[in-house]
Amino acid sequence: MSTVDNAPRTESPRSKRAVIIATAIDRFGEEGFEHTKWATIADDVGIGQTALYHYFESKVHCLLTIMRLELSNSVERFRAATESAPDSAAALTAAVASAYEASPRDALQRRILQNHMDLLATKRPSKKEEEERLLCRSLVQEIEHNWTGLVQKGIDDGAFRVDDALLTARMLLALVVGVWRWYRPGGEMTLEQITEVMAEAAARLVDSAEVPART
């Protein structure tokens, strides 16, 4: 599962899809989606405006693709981080930490995702947009499901003392992703610091017997 891929399994070497996505992440993340003109991205990439339609059906289709890629990476990071955890407390810490493994561009991509979640709620008019939207929705569900599973296991273990696993998972997610609203690379806090402090907070939220070790 690479960072930037899409429908065509084998990407043509002269394809600019990856460049377009990277540029769009920078622009959408920095200046906002609505505020960014589609034409600007074409200029940045160095192609005509209409060439963009060779790769994406619409500006929103590009946005949804960016969101879907991020969700898909997120699922993968969660899996990789939690699979070898010895116990529930460690799994929680690892899951939280996996959310903050991010390059500056990843941070932008996650901000974009957070800021446009509402797009996933309503049907899209065009074929490919709707396709990406549904993919996003099922990935969101998968993420919720994975976190719920983690919490449930902790409850069963006796490690976490909360009632409702799904609700707790949603709380943890809100807590974890909320960071992307204010985090800026080079800001007051580094991602390492954030990771530590959020892991502790998550542990308290589930009323974990064991608070994660300081790094």
Add this chain to the structure above:
Amino acid sequence: MSTVDNAPRTESPRSKRAVIIATAIDRFGEEGFEHTKWATIADDVGIGQTALYHYFESKVHCLLTIMRLELSNSVERFRAATESAPDSAAALTAAVASAYEASPRDALQRRILQNHMDLLATKRPSKKEEEERLLCRSLVQEIEHNWTGLVQKGIDDGAFRVDDALLTARMLLALVVGVWRWYRPGGEMTLEQITEVMAEAAARLVDSAEVPART
């Protein structure tokens, strides 16, 4: 501080501003801002499209106004809820509860606010939009400041065991407002249930000595 007011201190009796805002909340909240055509709102209200410009400089100006009103109400609810709290733990519970005093339309309004927070980050081209944006920003800051104050007092009391008051306040806010992403009136959980469970979660998050009493 009424639910729907604006610049003109004394609203003309034949003004439709309040109706427009209510309609816009319903539409923007239900179908999304981008997806809602400005003309639709004019139709719903029963006026011509251009009449809207008598009240708002633009569609975004209307959106920002809705957000500003919600933020302003939120500040007021927080104040009213916490002023008479006997101790920090009670203040936290009251603050959380105040976030969920909401009619169905209020719920939509808070969803709109959450979904468009990113608008507050970048400068607006037109006069009134920018004015509302700056108001929104200072209200957001005020809210953060109020929550930070609450947490700091708890720390000083010895009631809460966390390090960073501002960061904790942000966590609490993320936790609390995250609910509006999934809450639906008539859904699996009522606002009363949400209030209780979120108050407990908030208490655990600050590592409060005292967990709030069950209702």
Add this chain to the structure above:
DNA sequence: ATCTAAACTGAATTCGTCTCAGTTTGCTTC
């Protein structure tokens, strides 16, 4: 050298937001 599919282009279209140049409405004041 030819063929093909991907990559690309400039010109024109569409569609929603917004401006303009006024008109109507209801209240106040004489």
Add this chain to the structure above:
DNA sequence: GAAGCAAACTGAGACGAATTCAGTTTAGAT
């Protein structure tokens, strides 16, 4: 009860950004 006035409103059209159309160019395979 007519004149004056500001708020409320309107239809016609301008504007700007996304998108479509009708092709042309390019790079690599045969």
